[in-house]
Amino acid sequence: xxxxxxxWIILVPLIGALLNTGFYFYHIKYKxxxxxxxxxxxxxxxFIAFLFTLNLFFKLLDGSANLEQTLFQWLDVDSLSVEVKFxxxxxxxxxxxxxxxxxxxxxxxxxxxxxxxxxxxxFFAYFNLFLASMLILVLADNPIILxxxxxxxxxxxxxxxxxxxxxxxNVMAGNKAFIVNRVGDLGFILGVITLFFALxxxxxxxxxxxxxxxxxxxxxxxxxxxxxxxxxMGKSAxxxxxxxxxxxxxxxxxxxxxxxxxxxxxxxxYMVARFxxxxxxxxxxxxxxxxxxxxxxxxxxxxxxxxxxxxxxxxYSTMSQLGYMFMGVGLGFYSSGLFHVFTHAFFKAMxxxxxxxxxxxxxxxxxxxxxxxxxxRLPIISATFLIGVIAISGIPPFSGFFSKDAILAASFQxxxxxxxxxxxxTAFLTAFYMFRLYFIVFVAPNGQExxxxxxxxxxTIPLLILAIGAIFAGFLNFPAIFxxxxxxxxxxxELNSIKLHMSHATEYALMIASIAVAGAGIFVAYKKYAxxxxxxxxxxxxxxxxxxxxxxFYDKVFVQSIKKMSTxxxxxxxxxxxxxxxMMICREFVNVGKKLAILQNANVRYxxxxxxxxxxxxxxxxxxxxxxx
Amino acid sequence: xxxxxxxxLSICAIAGGGTMVLHKNPIYCAVGLLISVLxxxxxFALLSATFMFMxxxxxxxxxxxxxxxxxxxxxxxxxxxxPPEPKKNILVAMGVILMIPINLLVLEGVSRLEDSDMSxxxxxxxxxxxxxxxxxxxxxxxxxLISILLLVxxxxxxxxxKKREKRGVKxx
Amino acid sequence: xxxxxxxATVSMILFSLGAIGVVSxxxxxxxxxxxxxxxxxxxxxxxxxxxxxxxxxxxxxxxxVIAIAAAEAAIFLSVIILLFRxxxxxxxxIFTELKQEVE
Numbered sequence: 001x002x003x004x005x006x007x008w009i010i011l012v013p014l015i016g017a018l019l020n021t022g023f024y025f026y027h028i029k030y031k032x033x034x035x036x037x038x039x040x041x042x043x044x045x046x047f048i049a050f051l052f053t054l055n056l057f058f059k060l061l062d063g064s065a066n067l068e069q070t071l072f073q074w075l076d077v078d079s080l081s082v083e084v085k086f087x088x089x090x091x092x093x094x095x096x097x098x099x100x101x102x103x104x105x106x107x108x109x110x111x112x113x114x115x116x117x118x119x120x121x122x123f124f125a126y127f128n129l130f131l132a133s134m135l136i137l138v139l140a141d142n143p144i145i146l147x148x149x150x151x152x153x154x155x156x157x158x159x160x161x162x163x164x165x166x167x168x169x170n171v172m173a174g175n176k177a178f179i180v181n182r183v184g185d186l187g188f189i190l191g192v193i194t195l196f197f198a199l200x201x202x203x204x205x206x207x208x209x210x211x212x213x214x215x216x217x218x219x220x221x222x223x224x225x226x227x228x229x230x231x232x233m234g235k236s237a238x239x240x241x242x243x244x245x246x247x248x249x250x251x252x253x254x255x256x257x258x259x260x261x262x263x264x265x266x267x268x269x270y271m272v273a274r275f276x277x278x279x280x281x282x283x284x285x286x287x288x289x290x291x292x293x294x295x296x297x298x299x300x301x302x303x304x305x306x307x308x309x310x311x312x313x314x315x316y317s318t319m320s321q322l323g324y325m326f327m328g329v330g331l332g333f334y335s336s337g338l339f340h341v342f343t344h345a346f347f348k349a350m351x352x353x354x355x356x357x358x359x360x361x362x363x364x365x366x367x368x369x370x371x372x373x374x375x376x377r378l379p380i381i382s383a384t385f386l387i388g389v390i391a392i393s394g395i396p397p398f399s400g401f402f403s404k405d406a407i408l409a410a411s412f413q414x415x416x417x418x419x420x421x422x423x424x425x426t427a428f429l430t431a432f433y434m435f436r437l438y439f440i441v442f443v444a445p446n447g448q449e450x451x452x453x454x455x456x457x458x459x460t461i462p463l464l465i466l467a468i469g470a471i472f473a474g475f476l477n478f479p480a481i482f483x484x485x486x487x488x489x490x491x492x493x494e495l496n497s498i499k500l501h502m503s504h505a506t507e508y509a510l511m512i513a514s515i516a517v518a519g520a521g522i523f524v525a526y527k528k529y530a531x532x533x534x535x536x537x538x539x540x541x542x543x544x545x546x547x548x549x550x551x552x553f554y555d556k557v558f559v560q561s562i563k564k565m566s567t568x569x570x571x572x573x574x575x576x577x578x579x580x581x582x583m584m585i586c587r588e589f590v591n592v593g594k595k596l597a598i599l600q601n602a603n604v605r606y607x608x609x610x611x612x613x614x615x616x617x618x619x620x621x622x623x624x625x626x627x628x629x
Numbered sequence: 630x631x632x633x634x635x636x637x638l639s640i641c642a643i644a645g646g647g648t649m650v651l652h653k654n655p656i657y658c659a660v661g662l663l664i665s666v667l668x669x670x671x672x673f674a675l676l677s678a679t680f681m682f683m684x685x686x687x688x689x690x691x692x693x694x695x696x697x698x699x700x701x702x703x704x705x706x707x708x709x710x711x712p713p714e715p716k717k718n719i720l721v722a723m724g725v726i727l728m729i730p731i732n733l734l735v736l737e738g739v740s741r742l743e744d745s746d747m748s749x750x751x752x753x754x755x756x757x758x759x760x761x762x763x764x765x766x767x768x769x770x771x772x773x774l775i776s777i778l779l780l781v782x783x784x785x786x787x788x789x790x791k792k793r794e795k796r797g798v799k800x801x
Numbered sequence: 802x803x804x805x806x807x808x809a810t811v812s813m814i815l816f817s818l819g820a821i822g823v824v825s826x827x828x829x830x831x832x833x834x835x836x837x838x839x840x841x842x843x844x845x846x847x848x849x850x851x852x853x854x855x856x857x858x859x860x861x862x863x864x865x866v867i868a869i870a871a872a873e874a875a876i877f878l879s880v881i882i883l884l885f886r887x888x889x890x891x892x893x894x895i896f897t898e899l900k901q902e903v904e
């Protein structure tokens with residue numbers, strides 16, 4: 001069913017970005033514009049987008065068919081026909097709901113966080129642009145438009161990570177994020193191309209692909225599924241393309257909250273969910289995805305136990321939770337994975353925002369031990385932080401429990417006990433390191449009286465709203481065995497290839513097991529860190545604390561060798577051979593010219609001689625032709 | 630009889646021309662040219678062009694050659710004033726080689742024409758009357774133009790050879 | 802011998818001698834005299850064909866050529882005097898002031 005509103009969801013933040021850009025140019029060239037103007041434009045536009053999304057959500061709830069909006073034909077070459085078309089089916093409206101809502105809250109938060117910054121207007125321009133790109137990604141009807149949004153969020157991520165560009169470290173982090181993402185993008189494009197040819201060039205929109213999927217040869221489907229997942233690996237920071245995510249924490253905290261917790265990193269999972277028809281027909285790749293998710297979750301959790309920067313801990317925890325989401329999605333439980341995306345957006349954004357508030361209050365200190373040493377009293381921030389930590393550890397009735405438990409139950413049911421085991425152990429580690437963070441920063445005694453510090457309302461109010469979501473969002477998918485409606489499951493049920501149907505006893509047992517594991521983690525953290533001496537920070541030596549030296553390994557193997565190759569091509573091939581060759585040709589021309597210039601010696605007698613020679617040659621020629629007749 | 634005269638005149642003309650091309654002293658060259666011009670005048674007479682014969686002797690031999698000889702003597706050229714010409718013979722040889730194709734071409738073209746009677750005509754051709762008739766009817770315009778040309782040459786010669794005054798201070 | 806071909810041969814030889822003289826001699830007087838020799842050869846050619854076709858046009862043209870040669874003589878010799886005044890030499894190879902040195 002056609003609707004004109006899909007475009008407006010995307011266009012409103014885009015207009016906000018353009019307005020902010022225009023105003024910002026005016027601001028730096030002519031007269032200063034007060035921050036309020038940028039803030040109002042920046043925060044009103046996501047809210048309007050959210051209202052539009054809500055409208056479409058209710059339409060779909062009433063049972064209408066999938067909403068579409070075609071703009072124009074973009075490419076029409078031979079058999080490749082790409083339209084700029086938006087699709088508002090249950091999956092994309094679901095995604096854009098929480099993207100716009102959480103995005104709106106974080107925009108409000110950013111008003112308080114970025115107060116007094118010189119590039120205030122620029123920040124909101126980039127932020128709105130990011131939101132518009134993410135919405136393009138989510139609402140796209142074919143992989144090409146999805147890729148436009150994919151690239152857009154990558155660019156905005158780069159722009160925002162290196163926001164304080166005068167510091168070279170930030171710029172390097174931005175470069176790293178963009179370049180590693182690029183490796184993933186290559187996989188994505190190759191996957192789309194493979195899929196296009198596998199489907200015998202029959203069309204690229206998701207719906208046509210879904211209907212034609214059975215006529216594609218299996219090997220090509222496996223290949224394209226793998227390649228598409230490489231793109232997801234880059235965007236969603238899974239092993240081995242995760243190295244950019246911890247470095248991306250160099251950007252301001254609102255960005256970490258929005259991009260690297262709630263939206264951009266979930267683009268990979270959304271993409272896998274969009275291609276569910278592909279992954280359902282090649283189960284080997286699905287299993288591969290689940291294993292990569294499990295490995296990433298475990299790997300990140302281990303590293304997070306020894307990190308000392310508060311934002312890096314949260315970054316690794318994001319990577320770990322993304323691993324959970326891929327576990328769910330890879331096994332065919334799209335609704336569980338996407339539900340975890342939903343709940344994770346709430347509590348991770350809240351955790352990041354709380355961390356940002358604490359960082360601001362403690363004058364941009366990010367090391368958890370130093371933060372503990374100079375602790376101030378921040379009631380709302382510590383309360384919401386506690387709620388977030390409990391939610392992520394998977395303690396009922398907070399939302400994290402329901403989503404995580406559904407994924408673990410699915411893996412147990414499918415017989416993937418290894419994945420289930422890794423998931424359980426990672427849940428233990430998650431609880432452990434999150435409570436380690438909480439205890440050190442907010443609880444461990446430092447022998448001083450902490451002073452109360454006021455935090456801006458624009459920071460605390462979004463925190464409170466998200467806290468409500470973190471606590472109660474779980475009830476949106478209350479499992480059937482407790483008599484709930486399992487709303488999200490039924491909303492996204494058309495994606496699922498597998499249904500949960502275990503005996504109640506198994507389900508209860510698994511739930512108790514995951515609660516026990518989380519409780520054990522909390523207990524161990526409590527024993528170790530609740531009364532930790534914050535003046536003796538943990539050492540930074542060791543394999544785990546150095547992130548398993550992965551960055552150094554990548555640098556040596558990939559970066560240095562490519563640099564050497566580039567230098568070789570630049571100095572030797574380009575300068576010596578290509579330049580040298582061309583210059584040699586030029587010099588030869590000049591030499592020939594010089595030799596010919598000797599003929600022009602300004603002595604007219606010689607010119608007469610040349611003329612005579614010319615006439616003689618012509619007459620010789622004519623004479624010979626004349627003889628022939 | 631005519632053939633004999635023709636051959637003699639031709640040899641004189643060619644010899645004069647040859648002397649002119651090869652000799653170092655310009656006076657000898659001028660004399661060679663003079664002989665050549667006079668021989669060509671005789672050839673004109675053999676071709677029944679009586680008026681041309683007279684004009685050639687009066688204008689060419691009488692005026693142009695005289696002026697050349699006069700100038701040569703006027704400029705008081707000494708032995709050392711003459712330009713050194715070390716490569717003259719080689720250049721002449723090269724010139725001969727260059728001219729051969731042109732000659733071949735023209736002579737080949739001429740030889741393909743039919744033969745005709747080239748004997749001397751007594752009356753009615755080549756005289757002043759016939760020349761005048763043609764000149765003032767068909768060739769009137771070229772005639773006028775030639776006279777303008779001669780005027781221009783006259784003025785030009787005077788202007789060029791005038792003594793130049795020393796350049797004074799220009800105004801402005 | 803006194804046929805069309807004979808006269809044509811003689812005239813071409815005179816013309817060739819004139820052309821050779823122009824390209825091989827350095828003395829400016831000799832160059833001028835070679836030009837006159839060329840004109841002479843052409844005059845002979847024209848008159849020959851006037852007789853061959855029994856048409857006076859050739860002789861009229863020949864007379865025009867003589868008139869032009871006279872005009873040319875006036876100008877040419879004035880220029881020679883000018884050149885001799887400035888350079889004090891009759892060598893044509895010294896007039897190379899238009900030449901530009903190659904870097």
